[in-house]
Amino acid sequence: MALRIDGKAVAAKVKARAAEETAALKERGIVPGLAVVIVGSDPASRVYVNNKKKACQETGIYSEEYALPEETTQEELLALVDRLNKKPKISGILVQSPLPKGLEESALVEAIDPQKDVDAFHPYNVGKLMQGRQIFLPCTPAGVIELLHSAGVEIAGKDCVVIGRSDIVGKPMAMLLMQNNGTVTVCHSRTRELSDICRRADILVSAVGKAGFVTGDMIKPGAAVIDVGMNRDENGKLCGDVVFAEAEKIAGCITPVPGGVGPMTIAMLMQNTVTAAKLQNGIGRN
Numbered sequence: 001m002a003l004r005i006d007g008k009a010v011a012a013k014v015k016a017r018a019a020e021e022t023a024a025l026k027e028r029g030i031v032p033g034l035a036v037v038i039v040g041s042d043p044a045s046r047v048y049v050n051n052k053k054k055a056c057q058e059t060g061i062y063s064e065e066y067a068l069p070e071e072t073t074q075e076e077l078l079a080l081v082d083r084l085n086k087k088p089k090i091s092g093i094l095v096q097s098p099l100p101k102g103l104e105e106s107a108l109v110e111a112i113d114p115q116k117d118v119d120a121f122h123p124y125n126v127g128k129l130m131q132g133r134q135i136f137l138p139c140t141p142a143g144v145i146e147l148l149h150s151a152g153v154e155i156a157g158k159d160c161v162v163i164g165r166s167d168i169v170g171k172p173m174a175m176l177l178m179q180n181n182g183t184v185t186v187c188h189s190r191t192r193e194l195s196d197i198c199r200r201a202d203i204l205v206s207a208v209g210k211a212g213f214v215t216g217d218m219i220k221p222g223a224a225v226i227d228v229g230m231n232r233d234e235n236g237k238l239c240g241d242v243v244f245a246e247a248e249k250i251a252g253c254i255t256p257v258p259g260g261v262g263p264m265t266i267a268m269l270m271q272n273t274v275t276a277a278k279l280q281n282g283i284g285r286n
């Protein structure tokens, strides 16, 4: 049976570290602050945003939430981002995706001050990541790397397969695995012989968004299986991309959903908010 990686426990450690740093900053009169902007009433987004708020409370990070109606215009959002860019109390800005139709996400992300871009979605930060000179690590992929470390999985020299090539998960995930000296293959909807490629992976990361996508026969015995997917099954229950019951019999270690990557995303966001506050106050990392 595979080792079940406890994302909640690892996230608690990351948050504890962020809380310590926050306390130290507060002694110097600096309070890290996060602004979360959510537009419309997507129920899943609501849950994530509430989790982010709770994490801020746990770590002592100041937070502001802007819950805006579905009808909000691009101009109104841009004006809000501009205000938050200039607001000293705010170290980090996150615009929750997806946005309602008609709003242009990329223009909004580009309007965020790169020094406050705690998601690391701004093209400046994406470029920095490509060069391995990033100031912020992308939260979900960085969370995955932490989980692998926590389970004692070595990345260097390993065959890593990422399923999914989105800007927010797949691509930055591949980049971070490469930075950690993995040999990375990225698969997507046009990939041929996907199962065969997956079966060669020592580390398999699934970020597809389809329940039941990764079956036991796609997993190499002993592999590390990381499930980024957040889906609802036919009963409305939260589940990942991986058929967990099959995979845990074959994998060496595996992350569950819930309780795997999700909590790590939020913990890394707290870490990035602390980093942002330090940066804006001329304090180097560590």
Ligand SMILES: NC(=O)C1=CN([C@@H]2O[C@H](COP(=O)(O)OP(=O)(O)OC[C@H]3O[C@@H](n4cnc5c(N)ncnc54)[C@H](OP(=O)(O)O)[C@@H]3O)[C@@H](O)[C@H]2O)C=CC1
Binding pocket: 140, 163, 164, 165, 166, 167, 168, 169, 170, 187, 188, 189, 190, 191, 194, 207, 208, 209, 210, 228, 229, 230, 231, 261, 262, 265
């Ligand atoms: N745990 C967390 O913190 C987070 C979880 N998520 C979850 O992760 C999942 C992925 O998110 P995101 O990257 O934004 O999703 P996207 O929909 O943007 O990307 C999905 C990717 O999967 C690929 N794909 C779809 N179908 C297939 C297929 N049949 N075979 C191979 N590849 C396929 C797509 O390929 P193509 O490019 O060719 O279309 C695409 O690259 C979602 O469930 C999301 O909810 C997301 C962010 C954070």
Ligand SMILES: Nc1nc(=O)c2c([nH]1)NC[C@@H]1CN(c3ccc(C(=O)N[C@@H](CCC(=O)O)C(=O)O)cc3)C=[N+]21
Binding pocket: 047, 048, 051, 094, 095, 096, 097, 098, 119, 139, 230, 238, 257, 258, 259, 260, 261, 262, 263, 265, 266
């Ligand atoms: N700008 C932006 N940044 C994001 O980081 C971002 C986003 N938009 N849009 C949506 C995705 C998704 N995401 C998750 C965060 C927490 C959990 C999480 O806490 N999951 C819990 C359970 C949550 C539940 O109970 O539903 C778990 O897996 O255990 C999941 C997913 C961040 N995202």
